[in-house]
Amino acid sequence: MTRSRRPSLHLSTFSIVGADPDAGDVGVAVQSKFLAVGAIVPWARGGVGAAAVQAFPDVTVGPRALDRLAAGEDPDAVLDALVRADPMASQRQTGLVAADGRAASHTGEDCFDHRGSLVGPGYAVQGNVLAGPEVLAAMATTFLDHTGPLAHRLLAALQAGQDAGGEKRGMESSALVVARPGGGYGGNHDRLVDLRVDHDEDPISRLAELLEVRDFHFDRTPPSAWFPLEGEVRGEVAALLRRGGWLDDHTALPAALMDFMGWENLEERWADDDHVDPVVLAHLRGVHG
Known part of the structure; x- marks a missing residue:
């Protein structure tokens, strides 16, 4: 019997999905040694939730997971159903958070080490090809310790993960997405923050610079x-x-x-x-x- 080849596309990635129920925000921050990770991993829908799909990703999981959240399913039930229906689930990672803060994460046993997930109130962190478990621990702690807008908490968590060792292969791209009902430019869509660094030696620092510029132009003073x-x-x-x-x-x-x-x-x-x-x-x- 011929053994099937392991797929060559693996997003060695770490990410956090988070929610701020009081502000009505949901979002994703992600970094990867992969070109334009923001085109693949982050998904968010205002009033519904956010998802990160990575490792050997099926990008359709993002919108399908959000559809199920919108229908009232629990994040754990959503991921359980998607994993059971996926013959390649062992090679995938998915983080999911609902707008009310319920969260879940799946890490397949065939994702590259170090791999793992951590879930807590309002967040899920996940990663593969990591320097070690301290990467995810630093992200979770930082997210919980920080206050302020969700975008800044997600970015702080991402930087903490990098400071703790990040991903073994290095850095290339990053992205930050936050959705809020009516929060986008002009008030008629949910894209509150949508920033990407597709190829850079220090994509998280560059993402922080972009967030500062975005806040200057688009934040609204009370x-x-x-x-x-x-x-x-x-x-x-x-x-x-x-x-x-x-x-x-x-x-x-x-x-x-x-x-x-x-x-x-x-x-x-x-x-x-x-x-x-x-x-x-x-x-x-x-x-x-």
Whole structure:
């Protein structure tokens, strides 16, 4: 009898899927010695959950798992059903988290060592071809210890895994995806964060840089922290906009401010006609001050 060959495609990868039920966020962070891992591993759906599919991945597992979560199935039951139906489950890894924080993970016995999964409240971490079990332990601890937006907690966990030894073959690509109902640009889709580093010597550090840029452009300052467009603030904003050529005698101040924000890709930080986001004001000062 001829023994079948082991498939050559194996994403030596470590990832975390996580949920922040209070914020309504679900997401995935992943790093791999593989080109453009973000095109394969991470899947997320606002209000439903997130999945990471890796090792010898069947990318259809991601959307199929999320469909089952959306239908009300428990993450453990979802993975159990998918594994039982998959003749190659022993070579696959899948992490799954529901929007309410329930999580599950599957690591097949034929994935390359060190391989493993850890599951806790609001997260699942999984990896293969790892330096050792300390990689996953560091990721889980860091995720639980960090506060703040889910994207930053996921990224911190990913960096902790790398700091603990990461993947034996090294680094090449990374990705960070976070979904929230209505959280995407324009408010009509769920893609709150969607960042990829497809080929880089230090993809996690590069991903952190991209997240900082993303936060600058697309985060929304709480209304309680907006500055009223009155008194000295109004006078300063008007003077800066005039200096930059945005405001003249025929243009209303809110319209001029919106024009400036659109030019600088800051339109997601629009407050209202009577307020200005402090991040926008700081940038206006930097550009035209």
